[in-house]
Amino acid sequence: MPYFDVASAAPLHPVARQALQASLDEGWADPARLYREGRRARLLLDAAREAAAEAVGCRPDELVFTPSGTHAVHSGIAGALAGRRRVGGHLVVSAVEHSSVLHAAEVHAAHGGTVEQVPVSRTGAVTREGYERALRPDTALACLQSANHEVGTVQPVAEVAEACAAAGVPLLVDAAQSLAWEPAPAGWSLVAASAHKWGGPPGVGLLAVRKGVRFAPQGPADERESGRAPGFPNLPAVVAAAASLRAVRAEAQEQEQRLRVLVDRLRRRVARLVPDVEVVGDPDRRLPHLVTFSCLYVDGESLLHELDRAGFSVSSGSSCTSSTLTPSHVLRAMGVLSEGNVRVSLPLGTTAAEVNAFLEVLPGVVAGVREKLGVHPAAAVPPVASSVEVDALGLLCPQPVIELAKAIAAVAVGGTVTVLSDDEVARLDIPAWCALRGHEYLGEAPGPGGGVTYTVRRLV
Amino acid sequence: MPYFDVASAAPLHPVARQALQASLDEGWADPARLYREGRRARLLLDAAREAAAEAVGCRPDELVFTPSGTHAVHSGIAGALAGRRRVGGHLVVSAVEHSSVLHAAEVHAAHGGTVEQVPVSRTGAVTREGYERALRPDTALACLQSANHEVGTVQPVAEVAEACAAAGVPLLVDAAQSLAWEPAPAGWSLVAASAHKWGGPPGVGLLAVRKGVRFAPQGPADERESGRAPGFPNLPAVVAAAASLRAVRAEAQEQEQRLRVLVDRLRRRVARLVPDVEVVGDPDRRLPHLVTFSCLYVDGESLLHELDRAGFSVSSGSSCTSSTLTPSHVLRAMGVLSEGNVRVSLPLGTTAAEVNAFLEVLPGVVAGVREKLGVHPAAAVPPVASSVEVDALGLLCPQPVIELAKAIAAVAVGGTVTVLSDDEVARLDIPAWCALRGHEYLGEAPGPGGGVTYTVRRLV
Numbered sequence: 022m023p024y025f026d027v028a029s030a031a032p033l034h035p036v037a038r039q040a041l042q043a044s045l046d047e048g049w050a051d052p053a054r055l056y057r058e059g060r061r062a063r064l065l066l067d068a069a070r071e072a073a074a075e076a077v078g079c080r081p082d083e084l085v086f087t088p089s090g091t092h093a094v095h096s097g098i099a100g101a102l103a104g105r106r107r108v109g110g111h112l113v114v115s116a117v118e119h120s121s122v123l124h125a126a127e128v129h130a131a132h133g134g135t136v137e138q139v140p141v142s143r144t145g146a147v148t149r150e151g152y153e154r155a156l157r158p159d160t161a162l163a164c165l166q167s168a169n170h171e172v173g174t175v176q177p178v179a180e181v182a183e184a185c186a187a188a189g190v191p192l193l194v195d196a197a198q199s200l201a202w203e204p205a206p207a208g209w210s211l212v213a214a215s216a217h218k219w220g221g222p223p224g225v226g227l228l229a230v231r232k233g234v235r236f237a238p239q240g241p242a243d244e245r246e247s248g249r250a251p252g253f254p255n256l257p258a259v260v261a262a263a264a265s266l267r268a269v270r271a272e273a274q275e276q277e278q279r280l281r282v283l284v285d286r287l288r289r290r291v292a293r294l295v296p297d298v299e300v301v302g303d304p305d306r307r308l309p310h311l312v313t314f315s316c317l318y319v320d321g322e323s324l325l326h327e328l329d330r331a332g333f334s335v336s337s338g339s340s341c342t343s344s345t346l347t348p349s350h351v352l353r354a355m356g357v358l359s360e361g362n363v364r365v366s367l368p369l370g371t372t373a374a375e376v377n378a379f380l381e382v383l384p385g386v387v388a389g390v391r392e393k394l395g396v397h398p399a400a401a402v403p404p405v406a407s408s409v410e411v412d413a414l415g416l417l418c419p420q421p422v423i424e425l426a427k428a429i430a431a432v433a434v435g436g437t438v439t440v441l442s443d444d445e446v447a448r449l450d451i452p453a454w455c456a457l458r459g460h461e462y463l464g465e466a467p468g469p470g471g472g473v474t475y476t477v478r479r480l481v
Numbered sequence: 482m483p484y485f486d487v488a489s490a491a492p493l494h495p496v497a498r499q500a501l502q503a504s505l506d507e508g509w510a511d512p513a514r515l516y517r518e519g520r521r522a523r524l525l526l527d528a529a530r531e532a533a534a535e536a537v538g539c540r541p542d543e544l545v546f547t548p549s550g551t552h553a554v555h556s557g558i559a560g561a562l563a564g565r566r567r568v569g570g571h572l573v574v575s576a577v578e579h580s581s582v583l584h585a586a587e588v589h590a591a592h593g594g595t596v597e598q599v600p601v602s603r604t605g606a607v608t609r610e611g612y613e614r615a616l617r618p619d620t621a622l623a624c625l626q627s628a629n630h631e632v633g634t635v636q637p638v639a640e641v642a643e644a645c646a647a648a649g650v651p652l653l654v655d656a657a658q659s660l661a662w663e664p665a666p667a668g669w670s671l672v673a674a675s676a677h678k679w680g681g682p683p684g685v686g687l688l689a690v691r692k693g694v695r696f697a698p699q700g701p702a703d704e705r706e707s708g709r710a711p712g713f714p715n716l717p718a719v720v721a722a723a724a725s726l727r728a729v730r731a732e733a734q735e736q737e738q739r740l741r742v743l744v745d746r747l748r749r750r751v752a753r754l755v756p757d758v759e760v761v762g763d764p765d766r767r768l769p770h771l772v773t774f775s776c777l778y779v780d781g782e783s784l785l786h787e788l789d790r791a792g793f794s795v796s797s798g799s800s801c802t803s804s805t806l807t808p809s810h811v812l813r814a815m816g817v818l819s820e821g822n823v824r825v826s827l828p829l830g831t832t833a834a835e836v837n838a839f840l841e842v843l844p845g846v847v848a849g850v851r852e853k854l855g856v857h858p859a860a861a862v863p864p865v866a867s868s869v870e871v872d873a874l875g876l877l878c879p880q881p882v883i884e885l886a887k888a889i890a891a892v893a894v895g896g897t898v899t900v901l902s903d904d905e906v907a908r909l910d911i912p913a914w915c916a917l918r919g920h921e922y923l924g925e926a927p928g929p930g931g932g933v934t935y936t937v938r939r940l941v
Contacts (some may be wrong), residue, residue, distance in 0.1 A: 024518055030511045038505060045498060049683070051489045055785055056794035058484055088548030088684065089712030095701050120709070124701035217713055223509070224548065224684040224715030240700075241555050241584035250582070252549030253490065253677055255684030258718065323582065325515055334516035 022374040024334045027218075028170055028311055028366035029199060034220030037265035039221060041257050048256040053244070058244040060105050069256075069263035076266045077196075077212055077229050078204035082231040085246035089199050090215025091121040093226035096249060097193055097211045098125040102134065102164045104235030105191070109159025110134035115176070116354035119195055121425045123350070128166075134161075138354075144303040145174035145355045152181045157187040163192050165359040167199040171351040171364060172302030173311035173339050175199070182208020191234050191300065196370035198308060200227075201269045210234045219269050220369070224255050225262040226452045264452055269369065276369050281309040283367060283376045288312050294384045299457050301357045310368075313338070315352070316361030316387050317454065318396040321450055324361055327386045332380055336364040348418075348446050359446060360419040360454035361387070370440045373470060396423055404433040411440045414472050422454050425477065429460065432479050438464065451475045482796045483835040487678075488630055488658060488771055488826035494917035495679030497725035500546045501682060501717050508716035513704070524718055529716075529723035537656075537672055537689050538664035538728045544689040544705035546719045550657050550675025551581040553686035556698065556709060557653055557671045561622045562594065564695030565651070569619025575607045576635070576814035577627065579655055582624050582812070593619075598814075604763040605634035605815045612641045616648040623652050627666055629799050631811040631824060632762030633771035635659070641667020652696050658768060660687075661729045662737060670694045676722035679729050680829070684715050685722040692757040702790045706902040729829065736829050741769040742837045743827060748772050754844045759917050770828075773798070775812070776821030776847050777914065778856040784821055787846045793839055796824040808878075808906050818878040818913040819906060821847070854884050864893040871900045874932050878906040883915050889920065889939050896939050897923065903932040911935045 024032065033041075047063045050058035067081070074081040087093040102112060114126050116138040138299045139151040152163060163185050168175045178194055185192040199205075201219035205212040210247045211234065216225035216298035228249060236249075243251030269276075284307075292300050297317035315325065321337040328335055338349030338359060348359035365379070409428045413421040421442040428438045440451060448465065452475075455462040462477040468474050484492065493501075508525045510518035527541075530544075534541040547553040562572060574879050576598040586596040599611040610625060623645050628635045638654055645652040649672035659665075661679035665672040671694065676685035688709060690696045703711030731738075744767075752760050757777035776784065781797040788795055798809030798819060808819035825839070851857075869888045873881040882903040888898045900911060908925065912935075915922040921938040928934050 022517070024510075026510075026516070026518075027513060030509060030811045033505050033509050041505070042502070045493050045501070045682075049490060049493050049677070050484075050794075051485075054486065054489060054794070054796065055782075056484075056486070056789045056796055057482070058486075078689075087756075088715070091703065091712035092548065095711065121701065121703070124703060124711075128701050215713065217509070222715075222717065223713050226712075241552065241581065243581070243587045251555065251584075252686070253675065253683050253713070254550035255548070255682075255718070257682065258684055258715070320888060322515075334510075334514070334518055336514065347706065376713055466581065 022332045023371065025365045025367055026334050026336045026366065026377070027335055027463070030217050030223070031220040031368055033222060034265040034268055036268035037221050037261040040264035041261035043224070044260040044267070045104040047442070048260055052254060052256065058324045065260050066254060066256055066377040069260045071269050072263040072419045073227060074229070076204065076270055077200070077214070077227065079212070079229045079231070083231060084227060086254060087226035087228050087250040088252065090213060090218070090225060090226040090254065090346070092250070093213035093215070093228040094119070094121040094195060095125050096240070097213050097228050097230070098122065098162065098164065099239040100230070100236045100249065101191055101193060101211055101234065102129060103237040103239055105161040107163050109157070111157050111160040112136045113139060113152065113155045113163040115141060115165050116140045117141050117145055118164060118166055119170055119197065120235065122164050122195055141354050143355055143357060145169050145172045145301070145351065146303055146306065147176055147181065149177060149180040149184050153184045156184065156190055160188065160190045163190050163375060164195065165192060167193040168308045168327065169302070169351060170198050171349055172355070173308040174303040175306045175308065178206035179208050182206070202273050202309065205229070216258070216266070219266055221262035221265045222258040224258045262319045272369065277309040280367050280371065283371060283373060284310060284312045287376060287380070290380045291383065294380060295387050299358050301352070301355065311364065311366040312430055313362065313364045315358040316363070317358065317457070318394065318419050318426065319361030319387055319390045320394070320419050321362050323390045324363060324386065327390060328363070328382070331382045331386060336366070338362045338364065348449055353449050356453060356456070358450055358457060360450050362421060379467065394419070394423060404436065405431050407433060409435040409438045411438060413440050413442040413447070415443065415446050418450060421447045422450050425451060425454065429477065429479050434479050434481065437476055437478050439474050439476045441468045441472050441474050445474060448473070482607055482792045483831070483839065484795050485827055485839070486796045487828040488824065489796055490677050490683070491828055493682060493898040494725040494728055495680050496728035497721040499719035504720040509519070511913070512579070512714060513722045517905065525720050526714060526716055529720045532723040532727050532742065533687060534689070536664065537674070538685065539672070539691070543691060544687060545709045546714060547686035547688050547710040548684060548712065548715065550673060550686040552710070553673035553675070553688040554579070554655060555585050556579040556584065556700070556879050557673050557688050557690070558589070558622065558624065559699040560690070560696045560709065561651055561653060561671055561694065562589060563699055565621040566830070568621050569617070571617050571620040572596045573599060573612065573615045573620055573623040575601060575624070577601050577605055577629050577811045578624060578626055579630055579657065583653055601814050603630050603815055603817060603877045605632045605761070606766065607636055609637060609640040609644050613644045616644065616650055620648065620650045623650050624655065625652060626655040628768045629762070629811060630658050631809055632773045632815070633768040634763040635766045635768065638666035639668050642666070651842070651921040659928045660726070662733050665689070676718070679726055680842060681722035681725045682718040684718045686909035688783065689761045700906050732829065736812070737769040740831065743833060744770060744772045744833060747825060747836060747840070751842045751843065754840060755847050759805040759818050759833065761815065763878055769862070771824065771826040773824045775818040776823070777818065778879055778886065779821030779847055779850045780853065780854070780879050781820065781822050781824065783850045784823060784846065787850060788842070791842045791846060793842070796826070798822045798824065808909055816913060817912055818917060820910050854879070854883060858929055864896065865891050867893060867896040869898050871898060873900050873902040873904070874902065877904050878910060881907045883911050885911060885914065885937065889937065892939050894939050894941065897936055898939070899936045900935050901932050901934050907935060908933070911937065
């Protein structure tokens with residue numbers, strides 16, 4: 022039963038399990054105590070810190086262990102902003118950062134700071150120039166992920182770091198998705214990461230702060246972890262995290278080559294086997310193990326449910342699978358289709374047979390969901406009008422786009438379809454559908470009695 | 482090799498180990514995901530929450546898991562204060578709370594709030610009246626531990642809770658030291674606790690918030706744990722924590738009886754076997770497994786070092802064992818001696834033979850440390866003066882008190898000794914020594930060229 026959601030959480034690596042079990046006996050005591058159990062715990066903690074620091078590419082005294090990657094991001098951003106409070110309250114983040122970064126930015130804004138989002142291309146990448154435009158004399162901190170967690174696009178961190186260095190602004194790099202593969206990219210001032218993404222246990226994050234970077238830990242004081250991560254250290258898990266990071270790195274090159282071939286195959290075959298699909302993210306500058314695509318006329322929840330029934334565990338950035346009914350901010354920032362979105366992220370050791378099995382069931386699953394939603398291949402009927410209005414009020418994603426696709430067949434090339442919808446997702450998916458199908462998106466306007474009208478000109 | 486510091490961290494309970502290992506296979510995935518691995522993780526999380534809630538004495542939806550007891554305290558206090566911001570910014574805590582509570586209070590004060598400490602008796606207990614005096618119309622929150630972590634004194638939580646309820650003020654109870662033995666004491670509005678204190682793994686705390694208590698989580702938003710504990714849940718450890726809490730409760734009654742007998746014996750025998758010792762904390766209303774005493778004329782670090790060499794792992798609230806050179810705030814608030822302080826906290830299953838072995842080595846260890854520090858039984862020399870001045874500038878604890886004890890023999894009854902010291906600990910230990918030895922403490926004054934003079938009248 023293949024599990025293809027390692028970008029969310031990786032199964033525990035065998036080395037992590039071994040290290041965890043060994044350190045349950047040796048590492049339960051307080052490493053701050055002077056008696057033998059404390060000294061043993063301290064030795065384990067020091068060794069884990071050295072191993073993790075080597076894998077990150079920093080000095081041991083620059084690195085602390087936090088209770089999660091989310092905590093590392095939250096406390097890293099808060100501490101770096103506070104450390105440069107005198108410079109100003111301007112924070113620069115990319116539009117496709119992990120929600121933990123964006124949530125920390127929201128808190129900063131709520132406390133009077135200003136936050137600027139750097140836009141991304143349709144493949145999800147920022148540019149050096151984008152950061153250069155955003156940096157200001159009062160910029161306290163910039164944040165950039167090493168690679169995107171939803172679409173796998175690798176960011177030009179080294180270039181952005183140069184721009185930040187030139188402006189004297191520290192750069193926090195969220196390396197959660199890439200630390201299994203390689204050290205944190207050059208030029209970082211702070212790095213955050215999360216052990217359960219590389220096969221370590223949950224309950225462990227990393228925060229590294231380069232010597233010389235101004236950093237003022239926020240929240241209540243605590244002597245643990247240089248005052249940067251309060252609470253009793255989660256030592257057995259920390260030991261397991263460090264050991265497994267070293268282990269996955271040792272096999273990274275071989276695994277990367279294998280998984281890259283499998284993901285290349287997924288990218289090619291999905292585009293060929295599934296009609297009306299958009300494979301998103303950068304085709305080249307990307308994580309080796311992750312691919313994301315969006316299927317038109319399908320809702321993500323049904324798709325995931327059917328794939329789960331078929332034995333495949335995957336994830337989705339579609340609004341239909343979340344409780345909030347807003348689509349993934351990453352897909353929105355990229356301007357790509359969010360409906361029927363599927364993220365496949367392969368664990369170490371995934372076989373070609375597992376990937377082939379997925380490719381075998383996927384087209385049928387997508388067709389089945391479309392069938393249930395009443396989507397049929399457009400019959401070759403002659404166009405009947407030069408403009409059509411579609412009332413999609415009350416219909417949720419993917420229905421408005423399904424209605425639009427039906428209606429477009431009814432107008433002549435050059436004619437228009439206007440969709441009236443009160444589904445927030447339509448604002449993203451209708452333009453994305455136009456880009457995908459080669460039609461012209463003419464814009465939106467307030468609807469006559471509520472909702473919004475979206476107008477599309479048929480071009481093909 | 483007996484480990485007697487369970488109040489700091491308990492060795493992993495066998496049930497915790499079993500549960501941890503089992504849930505490493507079943508509980509590594511994201512419980513928020515809809516696929517089978519996520520649903521399995523969700524089931525484990527729900528079951529752990531139910532078990533923990535039953536042990537605390539609350540509804541499952543009132544309880545969240547945090548990365549540590551410290552995090553539970555920090556976020557519990559911050560959320561409760563924010564939830565009642567309109568009432569006011571007054572926070573009431575006891576003077577002997579755990580440092581995590583006092584650190585959270587410091588942050589509150591730094592942000593413009595006011596903090597009031599309720600004093601304790603010489604046994605370390607607060608009173609209902611003490612809280613009643615402290616509560617004001619603008620009091621947002623009161624905090625009280627269920628039992629003290631350094632001296633074991635059990636606090637009158639139910640009575641204080643009544644006073645808080647009468648004033649309409651929520652009460653946060655830090656139950657870290659008592660949750661292994663019994664549910665949180667009646668009347669709490671919020672409860673915090675820590676799994677590694679009861680034999681669960683590190684990395685897990687509990688925060689329960691009663692329905693109806695106003696609570697506004699602080700820090701960046703996060704969907705996990707009702708928005709009250711951000712970050713990917715540490716599920717295997719959470720499962721182990723809940724399972725071990727249930728297990729220690731099942732054996733609590735039998736263990737409590739056994740350990741209480743052993744601690745009674747320790748209290749009696751230490752007072753009899755070691756000269757110049759003060760056994761602190763309430764002799765009756767106390768935790769079953771913990772006893773603390775302070776040995777005059779001994780520095781805590783040497784004492785702990787020698788006890789460790791003799792095979793016993795114990796803790797100390799003495800300044801000499803910490804990096805900060807300030808004595809335990811608990812002992813200071815109680816007004817008891819801090820020098821030569823030893824805390825013995827027995828794990829489940831401690832045997833009478835282990836306790837007897839400790840009692841056998843302790844007197845010799847204390848005598849050995851005193852010998853090295855040049856402390857000898859006062860020779861029966863006749864007093865030579867009516868007042869003596871001792872220059873103890875530059876000497877650290879326990880030397881000023883050792884010098885005082887030597888000098889007191891040189892003055893007649895009714896005469897005075899004045900000690901000039903720049904050691905901050907002297908301010909606590911000289912009055913405590915007077916109380917212990919039956920002399921009169923006359924007060925302090927600024928020294929002629931720096932330091933402080935402490936004057937003592939010999940009475941016996």
